[in-house]
Amino acid sequence: xxxxxxxxxxxxxxxxxxxxxxxxxxxxxxxxxxxxxxxxxxxxxxxxxxxxxxxxxxxxxxxxxxxxxxxxxxxxxxxxxxxxxxxxxxxxxxxxxxxxxxxxxxxxxxxxxxxxxxxxxxxxxxxxxxxxxxxxxxxxxxxxxxxxxxxxxxxxxxxxxxxxxxxxxxxxxxxxxxxxxxxxxxxxxxxxxxxxxxxxxxxxxxxxxxxxxxxxxxxxxxxxxxxxxxxxxxxxxxxxxxxxxxxxxxxxxxxxxxxxxxxxxxxxxxxxxxxxxxxxxxxxxxxxxxxxxxxxxxxxxxxxxxxxxxxxxxxxxxxxxxxxxxxxxxxxxxxxxxxxxxx
Amino acid sequence: xxxxxxxxxxxxxxxxxxxxxxxxxxxxxxxxxxxxxxxxxxxxxxxxxxxxxxxxxxxxxxxxxxxxxxxxxxxxxxxxxxxxxxxxxxxxxxxxxxxxxxxxxxxxxxxxxxxxxxxxxxxxxxxxxxxxxxxxxxxxxxxxxxxxxxxxxxxxxxxxxxxxxxxxxxxxxxxxxxxxxxxxxxxxxxxxxxxxxxxxxxxxxxxxxxxxxxxxxxxxxxxxxxxxxxxxxxxxxxxxxxxxxxxxxxxxxxxxxxxxxxxxxxxxxxxxxxxxxxxxxxxxxxxxxxxxxxxxxxxxxxxxxxxxxxxxxxxxxxxxxxxxxxxxxxxxxxxxxxxxxxx
DNA sequence: TCGCATGATGTTATCGCTAACGCGGCAAGA
DNA sequence: TCTTGCCGCGTTAGCGATAACATCATGCGA
Numbered sequence: 001x002x003x004x005x006x007x008x009x010x011x012x013x014x015x016x017x018x019x020x021x022x023x024x025x026x027x028x029x030x031x032x033x034x035x036x037x038x039x040x041x042x043x044x045x046x047x048x049x050x051x052x053x054x055x056x057x058x059x060x061x062x063x064x065x066x067x068x069x070x071x072x073x074x075x076x077x078x079x080x081x082x083x084x085x086x087x088x089x090x091x092x093x094x095x096x097x098x099x100x101x102x103x104x105x106x107x108x109x110x111x112x113x114x115x116x117x118x119x120x121x122x123x124x125x126x127x128x129x130x131x132x133x134x135x136x137x138x139x140x141x142x143x144x145x146x147x148x149x150x151x152x153x154x155x156x157x158x159x160x161x162x163x164x165x166x167x168x169x170x171x172x173x174x175x176x177x178x179x180x181x182x183x184x185x186x187x188x189x190x191x192x193x194x195x196x197x198x199x200x201x202x203x204x205x206x207x208x209x210x211x212x213x214x215x216x217x218x219x220x221x222x223x224x225x226x227x228x229x230x231x232x233x234x235x236x237x238x239x240x241x242x243x244x245x246x247x248x249x250x251x252x253x254x255x256x257x258x259x260x261x262x263x264x265x266x267x268x269x270x271x272x273x274x275x276x277x278x279x280x281x282x283x284x285x286x287x288x289x290x291x292x293x294x295x296x297x298x299x300x301x302x303x304x305x306x307x308x309x310x311x312x313x314x315x316x317x318x319x320x321x322x323x324x325x326x327x328x329x330x331x332x333x334x335x336x337x338x339x340x341x342x343x
Numbered sequence: 344x345x346x347x348x349x350x351x352x353x354x355x356x357x358x359x360x361x362x363x364x365x366x367x368x369x370x371x372x373x374x375x376x377x378x379x380x381x382x383x384x385x386x387x388x389x390x391x392x393x394x395x396x397x398x399x400x401x402x403x404x405x406x407x408x409x410x411x412x413x414x415x416x417x418x419x420x421x422x423x424x425x426x427x428x429x430x431x432x433x434x435x436x437x438x439x440x441x442x443x444x445x446x447x448x449x450x451x452x453x454x455x456x457x458x459x460x461x462x463x464x465x466x467x468x469x470x471x472x473x474x475x476x477x478x479x480x481x482x483x484x485x486x487x488x489x490x491x492x493x494x495x496x497x498x499x500x501x502x503x504x505x506x507x508x509x510x511x512x513x514x515x516x517x518x519x520x521x522x523x524x525x526x527x528x529x530x531x532x533x534x535x536x537x538x539x540x541x542x543x544x545x546x547x548x549x550x551x552x553x554x555x556x557x558x559x560x561x562x563x564x565x566x567x568x569x570x571x572x573x574x575x576x577x578x579x580x581x582x583x584x585x586x587x588x589x590x591x592x593x594x595x596x597x598x599x600x601x602x603x604x605x606x607x608x609x610x611x612x613x614x615x616x617x618x619x620x621x622x623x624x625x626x627x628x629x630x631x632x633x634x635x636x637x638x639x640x641x642x643x644x645x646x647x648x649x650x651x652x653x654x655x656x657x658x659x660x661x662x663x664x665x666x667x668x669x670x671x672x673x674x675x676x677x678x679x680x681x682x683x684x685x686x
Numbered sequence: 687t688c689g690c691a692t693g694a695t696g697t698t699a700t701c702g703c704t705a706a707c708g709c710g711g712c713a714a715g716a
Numbered sequence: 717t718c719t720t721g722c723c724g725c726g727t728t729a730g731c732g733a734t735a736a737c738a739t740c741a742t743g744c745g746a
Contacts, residue, residue: 015732024695037692039695056462061732064702065733103446106431119399124403233633233634265634265635291576291577291579356703358702368726370725372703382725401702403702403703404731405703
């Protein structure tokens with residue numbers, strides 16, 4: 001049984017365009033891909049026909065035949081974090097001019113979801129994978145290793161990657177923040193962050209922070225691990241809670257800027273002397289929050305730059321056909337703002 | 344020429360699994376898709392072999408053969424807007440249990456980019472399209488009309504859709520906000536929003552707002568259209584600017600909560616009597632911002648619900664094989680907060 | 687005038703998988 | 717014992733495009 005040539009609801013194929021323009025399917029294909037020699041007259045005819053019919057090529061068939069897919073899988077934990085949209089911005093900025101297209105998957109910080117999303121995405125045979133973090137399930141790790149395409153793990157450089165890595169050392173970021181706080185003379189320090197066993201970057205920051213304090217002979221006075229969304233309100237609540245428990249605390253280190261901002265607002269309203277008697281710091285360098293009553297101390301996580309560098313690695317590999325193994329460690333910069341007292 | 348059966352770098356195919364497990368490719372395919380009758384013994388053998396080899400199915404080939412693609416194209420203007428991640432959340436929540444997978448494209452509010460992203464996405468023959476807004480280029484519109492798959496236009500219900508529509512009336516939202524403001528007795532009112540000719544929803548809100556004022560015999564005293572990012576700082580700047588130009592203004596209507604929040608902070612710091620002498624309102628109902636010194640009046644844009652309803656339409660069509668034409672208009676609710684004075 | 691590179695097009699054979707159908711064998715009913 | 721029907725699995729024929737090669741004019745230098 002061949003197709004019914006008159007069924008108007010049947011999706012268009014190359015054959016329809018070829019018949020409408022009186023040339024072979026191959027020639028139509030060449031025109032639409034701008035590849036190979038086609039005379040100007042033929043090209044015009046074909047383009048006219050394609051446009052008139054409203055033909056949209058079928059990339060599924062194309063990809064199968066050419067064994068080439070212009071997609072890059074991007075796997076991140078969350079979109080509501082303010083952090084990842086910036087990374088994506090950097091990625092698409094670079095990919096835009098390469099013919100590659102990012103496809104985003106969101107894991108919600110679940111290793112299991114990450115595994116299944118990677119499986120799903122790899123089954124489309126993308127040209128590369130950009131995935132947040134170095135920690136994966138064994139199955140996910142082995143899938144990535146055997147995929148035969150460039151893999152870039154981003155955001156974190158504390159650990160061994162599968163192929164390429166672009167990130168910052170969160171451990172070092174934590175340690176440097178600790179150093180700055182200690183240098184400013186704060187002594188009774190608390191940490192406030194999300195209760196997420198699978199947010200390894202926050203964990204490493206905290207570890208580095210604790211190490212940094214230890215080097216100065218200090219230890220955390222208290223820490224709060226909250227669950228639920230990271231909004232201003234949450235920042236207020238946990239700040240209030242921790243300061244009521246330990247009124248003598250003189251520094252609060254938050255795991256992200258949003259809750260830090262909430263904490264800052266609460267402290268100011270309640271008459272705390274910031275940064276004189278109480279210092280505050282967050283993490284990420286979220287510039288949407290510039291414009292708070294006082295500029296919150298934070299550390300830029302190089303989000304945009306990470307996206308750019310990761311995408312460049314993928315784009316480079318996809319051009320050269322080689323696989324990278326590049327490691328890029330970026331350096332986050334402390335932005336002291338107005339919530340750490342100066343010497 | 345047949346393949347070289349020993350090349351270890353060749354990607355795995357069904358044939359490899361079938362040889363490794365001693366059954367036909369078809370049976371392997373059945374096992375991996377959980378479709379058709381396979382004995383438990385065979386199933387186990389196949390699964391073992393697939394797992395051992397690390398086989399990942401090739402969906403490209405599968406999709407071509409079955410004429411079925413489990414992808415849903417989602418086309419939105421921006422990810423940094425705080426609004427769209429919420430919509431995406433609703434979408435994936437519903438799609439998660441349907442075997443469908445969302446694929447996101449970002450237009451940056453450019454109709455041209457929207458057109459090319461739609462072209463790109465349609466070329467993968469998705470099961471449906473969810474696209475923000477009712478305004479498209481003629482070419483994009485015609486592509487969508489002829490795609491033969493369910494199309495859901497979201498966020499906006501002020502206008503005629505292509506197929507299904509799920510959204511709110513921004514014009515009405517603007518008008519209702521105007522009514523509330525007028526009812527509270529404010530008279531000298533200004534609007535502050537982004538300068539984006541292609542943000543039709545913001546435009547319609549403003550139009551509705553102006554209409555609403557006109558009904559009460561009022562007109563805008565001033566309006567500011569800024570460009571660049573929407574952060575707290577931007578909110579402060581434009582608020583300062585407009586209040587310096589017209590010190591007698593008694594209400595500021597912002598086109599989004601983020602700049603509204605910046606404006607609120609500025610007003611409080613500068614001793615304005617909010618909401619007594621000066622009222623403020625934003626739009627969106629961004630709950631990350633709950634926890635400001637005063638709760639900003641706003642209107643919930645039903646973002647999450649919109650995502651859910653849109654995804655349900657797509658999922659429904661993909662099950663029934665029919666195409667919808669459903670129109671869902673949700674009703675945004677005014678949240679007066681503490682920045683509109685009560686009677 | 688011939689030969690041959692070159693440009694413009696068509697032909698053939700996949701790509702990896704699945705729909706649709708086919709075919710033995712075994713159990714239950716006649 | 718012989719059907720009948722279903723279960724379990726294999727065979728065949730594409731899906732819609734592209735790679736690679738084949739074909740056929742043309743033109744240009746020798």
